[in-house]
Amino acid sequence: MKLFNYLFAPRPKSAAIAKERLKIVLAHERASRDAPDFLPRLQKDLLTVVGRYVQINEEMIHVNLGKSGDTSLLEINIEIGGAKPNEGRLAPAS
């Protein structure tokens, strides 16, 4: 029975797989292609400044430039839940 299933089970068509993979990879690449090149530097600066007050790392800061209608929207998300205060210490080396 196993052999029967193996031989006759419908296999996904490879063209459909190609289409899905392309859609995903291109959505990702288009988003990063359109991003202005100052975003990584802005993220670094934010890490330095916020790092003076709470202990955070790079993964906790998300900087994104989106669009809503005609206006560009700079979106900055910083997770600090559970982060320890960092009073009196210098900024972490980045």
Next chain:
Amino acid sequence: MAKVIVVTSGKGGVGKTTTSAAFAAGLALRGHKTVVIDFDVGLRNLDLVMGCERRVVFDFINVINGDANLNQALIKDKRNDNLFIFPTSQTRDKDALKREGVERVLEELKKTFDYIICDSPAGIEHGAITALYFADSAVIVTNPEVSSVRDSDRIIGILSSRSRRAERNEPPVDIHLLLTRYDPDRVVKGEMLTVEDVREILSIPLLGVIPESESVLRASNTGTPVVFDADSPAGRAYVDAVARFLGEQREMRFVKPEKRGFFRVLFGRA
């Protein structure tokens, strides 16, 4: 007003030079004075595909550097009076293609030609960027295959951000999709992306579909643009694509599996 058309793809080996040759010859057959320029400095091949490799004396770089004038470098096609070939140099100095020089040559060509076809090298380096920079229209040559589609998307992004039209905030480059090496039999079996799939993913208008065809290799073997082979499916598909480019409505052919007669099945494809 003369129009500059870049034939580009990002990926190599998808049919840019075949398409440049066929498209230029197709426009010439329709009565438009057309020149096709090889931008692939160092890897000259358009001359071979056009069948004029033994007539090359001066090249694109000679004209840019002022060592020869246009009339000395342009090769008139022996099959059609409207068609001219502008071969590139075989120098290894890729930076010989100076943007200002290219602009000057294009401006001069615009005075006498209706269409200027720029055959781009593969990749996204200097040569490819120079080939697309001055374009009014672009033909994106794509195979129904993941790496080709991805590279086409990349080149479309570059056209809309780094072309002269984009830099000057002018109306954008008119971008067309040309799907080549299409095999309807494999599409029906679910082994190949469909025309619709590729069009949807790249979201640019479709200019034509060129079927995988033996006539393409035959054409390059003999140095004849495939549109001169009026009986071949690929030749007819290119003629259709040129007609659409000129604004005509034509139904897409060669996108469904061919019905084969008894003798065709017995003796293989003609």
